[in-house]
Amino acid sequence: MRDVAIVAFAQSRHARSTAEVSEVELLMPVLHEAFDQVELKASDIGFTCSGSSDYLAGRAFSFTMALDGVGAWPPISESHVEMDGAWALYEAWVKILTGEADTALVYSYGKSSPGDVREVLTRQLDPYYVAPLWPDPVALAALQARALIDAGHTSEPELAGVAARSRASARDNPYAQLTSVRDGGEYVVQPLRRQDCPPVGDGAAAIVLAAGDTARRLCARPAWIRGLDHRIEAHSLGVRDLTDSPSTRLAAERAGLFDAPVDTAELHAPFTSQEVVLRRALRLGDEVDVNPSGGPLAANPIMAAGLIRLGEAAARIHRGDSDRAVAHATSGPCLQQNLVAVLEGDVK
Amino acid sequence: MTEVLSAPLVVEFPFTRSLGPVQSAFLTGLRERTVLGVRTGDDRVLVPPVEYDPVTSAELRELVEVGATGTVTTWAWNPDPGRNQPLSTPFAWVLVRLDGADTAMLHALDAAGPDAVSTGMRVRIRWAAERVGAITDIACFEPDDGTGPPERAATAHHGEFTDPVTGIVAPARLDYVYSPGRAQTRYLAALADRKMIGERCPSCRKVYIPPRGACPTCGVATEEQVEVGPGGTITTFCIVNIKARGLDIEVPYVYAHIALDGADLALHGRIGGLPYDQVRMGMRVEPVWSDDGGFPDHYRPTGEPDAGYDTYKEMV
Ligand SMILES: [Zn+2]
Numbered sequence: 001m002r003d004v005a006i007v008a009f010a011q012s013r014h015a016r017s018t019a020e021v022s023e024v025e026l027l028m029p030v031l032h033e034a035f036d037q038v039e040l041k042a043s044d045i046g047f048t049c050s051g052s053s054d055y056l057a058g059r060a061f062s063f064t065m066a067l068d069g070v071g072a073w074p075p076i077s078e079s080h081v082e083m084d085g086a087w088a089l090y091e092a093w094v095k096i097l098t099g100e101a102d103t104a105l106v107y108s109y110g111k112s113s114p115g116d117v118r119e120v121l122t123r124q125l126d127p128y129y130v131a132p133l134w135p136d137p138v139a140l141a142a143l144q145a146r147a148l149i150d151a152g153h154t155s156e157p158e159l160a161g162v163a164a165r166s167r168a169s170a171r172d173n174p175y176a177q178l179t180s181v182r183d184g185g186e187y188v189v190q191p192l193r194r195q196d197c198p199p200v201g202d203g204a205a206a207i208v209l210a211a212g213d214t215a216r217r218l219c220a221r222p223a224w225i226r227g228l229d230h231r232i233e234a235h236s237l238g239v240r241d242l243t244d245s246p247s248t249r250l251a252a253e254r255a256g257l258f259d260a261p262v263d264t265a266e267l268h269a270p271f272t273s274q275e276v277v278l279r280r281a282l283r284l285g286d287e288v289d290v291n292p293s294g295g296p297l298a299a300n301p302i303m304a305a306g307l308i309r310l311g312e313a314a315a316r317i318h319r320g321d322s323d324r325a326v327a328h329a330t331s332g333p334c335l336q337q338n339l340v341a342v343l344e345g346d347v348k
Numbered sequence: 349m350t351e352v353l354s355a356p357l358v359v360e361f362p363f364t365r366s367l368g369p370v371q372s373a374f375l376t377g378l379r380e381r382t383v384l385g386v387r388t389g390d391d392r393v394l395v396p397p398v399e400y401d402p403v404t405s406a407e408l409r410e411l412v413e414v415g416a417t418g419t420v421t422t423w424a425w426n427p428d429p430g431r432n433q434p435l436s437t438p439f440a441w442v443l444v445r446l447d448g449a450d451t452a453m454l455h456a457l458d459a460a461g462p463d464a465v466s467t468g469m470r471v472r473i474r475w476a477a478e479r480v481g482a483i484t485d486i487a488c489f490e491p492d493d494g495t496g497p498p499e500r501a502a503t504a505h506h507g508e509f510t511d512p513v514t515g516i517v518a519p520a521r522l523d524y525v526y527s528p529g530r531a532q533t534r535y536l537a538a539l540a541d542r543k544m545i546g547e548r549c550p551s552c553r554k555v556y557i558p559p560r561g562a563c564p565t566c567g568v569a570t571e572e573q574v575e576v577g578p579g580g581t582i583t584t585f586c587i588v589n590i591k592a593r594g595l596d597i598e599v600p601y602v603y604a605h606i607a608l609d610g611a612d613l614a615l616h617g618r619i620g621g622l623p624y625d626q627v628r629m630g631m632r633v634e635p636v637w638s639d640d641g642g643f644p645d646h647y648r649p650t651g652e653p654d655a656g657y658d659t660y661k662e663m664v
Contacts, residue, residue: 019352022529025561028569042567058359058524068560071567114357114524119430127363127518128371129396129483130454134432139441142424143454150422150467189441190425190462234402238443238452239394242422 004096005215005222006343007208008037009311009318014177014203014299017113023052023062027109027204028069034105034206038218042071045208046101048078049092051085051108052303055120066109077101084108085205085307086268086329086339092209093228102211109204110303117200117302125333126235137270138197140333142189144242145273149191151243154276156191162272163195163297170294177201177299198270203301205308223314223325223343227255230339235332242334248281251340257282257326262342264289264316264325266309270296274335278328282340292316306330310341317345353533357526363518368399372514373411373507378485381475384505385414385449393502395449396483412502415447417472417492422452425462434488440465444489448502456488464491472496481513531561534573540642544635546611548572554612577608580647581655582631583664584614587624602627606647607663614663621648629664630654 010033012018018026035041042048048070052063059065063080072078077100081088085108092104112120118136125131148154163181170176177199184195208218215222231247231254233240252258265288269275275290284290291297293312296305306329316322324344331337367375370386374397377384386397387410395414400407424441426433433439434456442465443452458474459465471489479485528536531547535558538545546557547570554563555574563570585604591597602624605614619627620636632652635644 019354019525019527020530022532022561025529025531025569028562028567031567055522058357058522058526065560068562068564069567071563071565073565114526115522119432120522122432123520123522127365128367128375128516131520132483132516132518133434133455134430135441135454136430139424139426143422143441143443146424146467147422187425187427190427192424236394236396236398236402236451237454238396238421238445239402 002097002099002211003215003224004093004209004211005219005224006310006314007210007215007219007222008034009205009207009315010034010037011175011205011304011308011311012203013175014201014301016177016199016201018111018202019113022065023057023059023109023111024066024069026111026202027066027107030204030206031069031105031107034208038208040103040208040218042076042105045103045105046077047092047095047104048076049080049088049104049106051081051083051088051307052110053082055123056117056302057111057114070105084303084305084329084331086310087230087331089207089209089307089310090228090230090339093225096209096211102214104209105206106209106307107204107206108304108307110301111202112200112302113202137333138189138192140237141271141273142192143237144277144334145191145196145271147242148273148276153243153280154273158276159196159272162275166291166294166297169292170298173293173298175299176294179294179298192271192273196272198296198300199298201299201301203299203304205304205311207307207311207314219318221318221320221345223317223345225341226344227257227342228339229254230337232337235336237334240334243277245277245281245335245338248278248328248335248338248340251338252282252326255340255342257340257342260324262288262324262326264292264313264322266293266295266313266325266327267291268296268306268309268329270300270305272297277335282326282328306339313343317343320345320348352527353536354525354527357524358521359524360519360521363520364515365518366515367513370397370399370408370411372512373509375481375483375516376509376512378483379479379481379513380509381416383414383416383446383473384411384507385502386410387412387502392450393448394451395446396453411505411507412448413505414449414502415497415500417470417496417499418444418446418449420457420465420467420469420471421445422467423457423465425465434484439488442471442489444471447499455486458488458490482516529561531559531570535559542637542642543575544577544608546574546576548574555610556613557608557611557615574610576610578634579650579652580606580608580633581660582619582627582629582633583607583660584629585619585627600624604647605663606633607660612663617644618646619648620646628654630657630660
């Protein structure tokens with residue numbers, strides 16, 4: 001199997017609203033920064049894959065407009081997923097593994113500010129039995145949080161601790177949107193308080209992948225993708241055990257997470273209670289640095305927040321702050337679908 | 349810095365969805381105040397029922413009737429109901445395992461407050477007064493004070509009803525505030541002064557109108573503004589014969605791509621001021637501005653000689 005690495009990562013400064021710029025105007029500087037890190041241009045890239053959802057900003061075919069920011073002429077080899085960019089990265093990784101490309105650009109973006117994101121996300125649910133009730137993501141996460149508390153896996157004070165730790169970590173992250181838990185104590189949907197929920201905001205991210213010697217040429221310390229897998233659970237919430245995440249555990253096994261310890265974990269847990277589920281599924285002990293970036297509780301641009309987890313974990317390897325890291329991305333209500341990547345740097 | 353423009357944008361559509369046999373029986377049953385589940389190969393009863401086993405993917409068809417009372421397996425108090433949610437006053441979201449079922453269903457519980465809700469509490473269905481064969485035929489759940497029927501096991505059910513529902517119409521409306529971004533804001537601001545402003549790519553020098561902020565060929569920002577037109581050339585056109593709903597224009601009419609003088613990309617607009625069958629490629633046109641808003645209502649012939657094909661062939 002070919003060695004494939006993340007060699008560049010860039011992201012926007014995430015904000016509650018970016019009404020002054022269009023999606024392509026939000027994305028383009030991020031793409032340029034990722035290219036600049038490895039001194040590449042669009043025509044050097046073998047495959048381009050993006051993740052976004054038109055529902056967020058209510059703009060049909062917005063991903064084709066966003067492609068203007070890449071420079072897609074002469075025609076490039078390109079694909080798009082209506083998913084978080086982490087799944088676009090999965091497609092690009094497979095493309096490189098097959099030998100059809102040596103490099104790939106992966107990007108994703110989300111502008112939640114034009115709409116009511118809690119209403120928008122109800123539209124991804126089962127259209128027969130669930131979507132007609134319009135249960136929003138906070139409500140569904142709160143059902144999961146209650147189940148965790150009832151099962152003795154966590155408590156409201158413990159969740160407050162996750163919130164405080166995440167926002168404190170985010171103070172060192174210049175791209176974070178939320179770095180404090182002030183005034184976060186009121187319930188949004190009980191038992192979840194404001195501080196347990198991610199900020200709503202706009203943002204974009206981009207990653208460059210490269211294979212083997214190309215990666216070594218482009219990056220002093222590539223973040224090698226040692227394993228990458230994603231798994232999904234039943235869509236009906238009442239069929240699942242919401243206190244566990246068997247899909248995360250299986251993806252982690254398949255990605256080789258349990259073969260050796262990791263020092264860093266970047267978890268796509270938009271709600272504090274979901275970090276509790278993921279820590280157990282991934283068997284992360286206290287020695288692991290969880291979400292040193294602040295995680296999605298500090299910035300949660302929908303469609304990009306999962307890709308950012310891969311980028312943040314890789315950037316720590318690039319900088320020499322981590323040798324083996326796990327990155328996780330999720331999609332759907334209550335951690336329905338999960339992707340796990342194991343990243344490693346060469347021995348220093 | 350220009351003020352950020354914004355306008356309301358409503359995306360609204362009714363999804364018409366057909367039902368499989370199990371879904372049809374379940375939703376028709378709700379209309380008849382009967383709750384059906386489906387039995388799996390390993391003898392579990394799924395409520396709400398699905399067409400295929402979520403674990404084995406085996407086709408499921410063995411219907412059973414379960415109770416209208418059940419037990420809360422988890423709950424969450426919603427102090428601020430949304431406009432489309434089942435209740436307009438604060439309520440609890442609940443997963444309820446109905447008597448005879450092995451799985452739980454999502455719905456709303458009408459209760460006095462969070463202190464009146466607990467995991468394990470007994471609840472019963474409150475039926476909607478008017479029922480059509482939809483999940484909302486269950487208006488919500490309500491606490492069961494013990495006067496409801498006793499717990500029961502699932503019993504076989506034929507799943508047959510007169511006049512079964514075979515589909516649902518799921519309306520969806522999402523409200524947005526649309527903002528056009530920097531480049532289109534500049535374009536729209538100039539239109540208000542009856543000027544057509546394109547933007548030039550610093551790399552390939554092409555002028556785009558309307559500008560979208562990036563050169564799609566080079567992938568760089570277009571920031572140099574260039575006034576183009578008002579004259580232009582029809583590069584290609586079509587004749588519209590079907591009246592669009594809500595559009596007050598007599599058919600047939602001509603819709604054309606127009607290369608404004610100085611632009612490197614054609615924009616599109618309606619051609620007026622002459623019979624539809626006299627429009628031709630190369631015809632020279634100019635905008636006719638709308639009376640009330642700052643935009644070209646349509647384009648009309650200038651009377652100049654036609655442009656040669658070579659002058660606009662790159663933009664066809
Ligand atoms: Zn250009």
